[in-house]
Every structure is written in structure tokens, then in C-alpha cells.
């Protein structure tokens with residue numbers, strides 16, 4: 001039986017007790033910055049990297065023994081260990097990027113303590129009391145139980161968003177559903193800018209560009225913020241309104257992505273997608289890429305696929321999916337402005353994005369051992 005991990009996120013009720021959690025988050029931020037400073041100083045002086053276990057031991061020693069760091073005890077020991085793990089993960093990604101593996105990643109940096117966003121408790125320090133109640137380090141908090149918690153809870157994360165609101169996230173494991181009503185369909189997709197997604201049948205899926213639509217609101221809120229005096233209450237309020245406008249866009253976009261992901265996983269047993277190079281795309285196309293939230297969408301599709309038993313096949317982005325003819329395999333240069341694929345070798349003609357989606361599907365299907373799907377597909381498409 002395969003197990004799947006899922007996350008359930010709930011909004012914490014507003015309560016005076018929440019101040020304690022806010023302080024815990026501040027402490028997490030302080031510890032983070034301590035690690036960053038220590039790591040950088042060590043590197044400057046000796047050229048060494050402090051490994052995760054050494055860091056954890058060091059933090060535990062300060063936390064237990066030094067009166068100067070007594071306030072760190074507010075945060076549970078496991079949460080502190082998990083912070084060191086995060087810090088190490090950040091550095092490992094940075095090292096991987098420097099080695100030329102992995103995607104672009106800077107070294108972990110300082111964070112504003114008041115904005116430090118989360119800490120995680122593993123086995124200890126929390127107790128789910130059923131319903132909408134959870135005890136964290138001995139204090140009971142209530143949250144808005146918008147849906148039941150499913151599966152066995154493995155970790156509990158307290159999150160603070162840009163609006164300063166608190167959320168509680170349960171990471172759970174459960175058995176993967178092995179009953180899948182097979183549709184017998186495989187889909188190939190091209191991620192693009194003109195149409196958010198194009199499938200191999202030429203159907204286009206458009207992502208609502210919320211940011212562009214609400215750019216005016218954002219610009220106005222930004223102007224209002226700039227006019228307020230530094231350190232004033234009105235400035236704090238203006239900043240909150242701006243954060244709220246950004247959060248609204250992010251929520252709408254995420255909602256649309258979940259819906260689309262469910263639609264696709266319902267229609268196809270196998271979904272073939274190109275691996276993305278978001279950084280490269282950003283350089284080429286600018287803000288629109290972040291607005292569309294492609295990386296986020298790909299992540300959501302993967303989560304939904306895991307839940308529904310859909311297979312996701314990632315196709316290497318170095319394959320010339322847009323340059324190759326889906327019917328005969330001839331390769332020709334395709335500048336970005338060229339919206340239509342016309343093959344000089346065999347006379348194949350279809351939209352650029354559909355041609356790419358067909359190639360992604362063919363590459364994905366052969367990688368997944370589904371055999372050569374090209375011929376029957378093309379027959380179906382041209383019919």
C-alpha cells in the first residue's frame with residue numbers, strides 16, 4: 001500500500017493566547033538569524049560549513065545553558081531542531097546550485113523577525129484534542145474546522161502570513177486510494193504564456209491573470225502606503241491593506257489552479273508535462289510568469305495526482321518540443337513569434353502549442369512505457 005502525504009490548513013481563532021504563538025514565531029526568527037550569522041562568520045574565519053548535527057547541538061546547548069538565550073526556551077526543542085534542518089536544507093540547495101545541479105538558489109539570508117513565518121513541531125509539543133482543538137505546549141487553541149482532518153497527523157506547523165494572521169497546518173499520511181476509475185487517456189501539455197496550458201488535442205486552458213486585473217488596486221494601495229508617515233499607525237494600516245490585496249490575488253489564483261488540476265486528473269490517467277525552468281522564463285518574459293504561477297500550478301497538479309492516483313510524467317525540457325514536427329520528427333527553428341507549426345518535410349500543420357504538447361505526450365508516453373502513442377494520436381487529431 002502506498003502512503004500519501006497531505007496537508008490540512010486551518011485558520012486559528014483570534015484569541016489573547018495567540019500572543020504566545022506570535023512570540024514563539026519571533027523566537028524562531030531570532031534563532032534563524034543566529035544560525036545565519038554563525039554560519040557566515042564561521043565561513044569567513046575558517047572556510048568551513050557547520051553541519052546540521054553540530055548546529056543542532058550548538059543551539060541546544062545555548063538554549064539550555066545560557067541565561068542570555070533563556071527566551072529561546074519558549075520554542076520547543078523539536079521546533080528548534082527543525083529550524084536547523086531548514087537552514088541546512090537551504091544551504092544544501094545553495095551548494096547544489098553552485099555545483100551546477102539544481103535550480104538557482106541563493107544562500108540562506110537574514111529575515112525580519114516580526115515576519116518570520118513558521119515553525120514545525122514533530123512528535124512532541126502538541127496534542128490534537130479532536131474537533132477544532134489543539135494543545136500546543138500545554139495551551140489549548142481553537143481553529144476554524146473548515147473540513148475534517150483526514151489521516152494520521154505527523155507534524156503540526158504554525159504559520160504566520162503577511163497579514164499577521166495565524167494558521168495551523170497538519171501534515172498527515174494516509175493510504176493512497178487504489179481504486180481508480182481508469183479513463184484510458186493520456187494527456188500531453190505545453191505550458192505557455194499566450195494560453196496557460198495547451199493539451200495535445202489543441203484545447204486551451206486559460207489562467208485568469210488576477211494580478212493584471214487587480215494591478216490598479218495594488219498600485220493605488222502602494223501609492224497610499226508611500227504617502228503615509230514612517231512609523232505611524234496609518235502607515236501600518238496601509239501596509240496591511242496592501243498585503244490584503246496581494247493575499248486576495250494569491251487566494252483566487254490558487255483556487256483556480258486546484259480546480260483545473262482536479263479537472264485534468266479526472267480526465268487523464270497519465271499527464272505529461274515539461275519540466276520548467278522558471279528562472280529562464282522569467283528572464284525572457286518578466287513578471288507575467290509569476291503572475292500565472294506556473295511552478296505553483298505544477299506542484300498542485302502533483303498533489304492532486306497523488307491523491308487521485310494519476311500518473312505524472314515529467315519530460316526533459318531540453319527536448320526540442322516546439323521545434324520538432326510531431327508527425328515526422330523533422331526539426332526546424334521556431335522563433336517565439338511564430339504561432340503556427342508548418343512542417344516543410346511532411347506538410348503537417350497545427351498550432352505551435354499543440355505541436356509541442358503532442359511532442360511532450362509522445363516523449364512522456366515512451367518514458368512511462370506506454371509505447372509509441374504518436375501515430376494513433378495524430379490520426380485522431382487530423383481526423
Ligand SMILES: [Zn+2]
Nearest residue numbers: 325328343346
Ligand atoms: Zn513533419
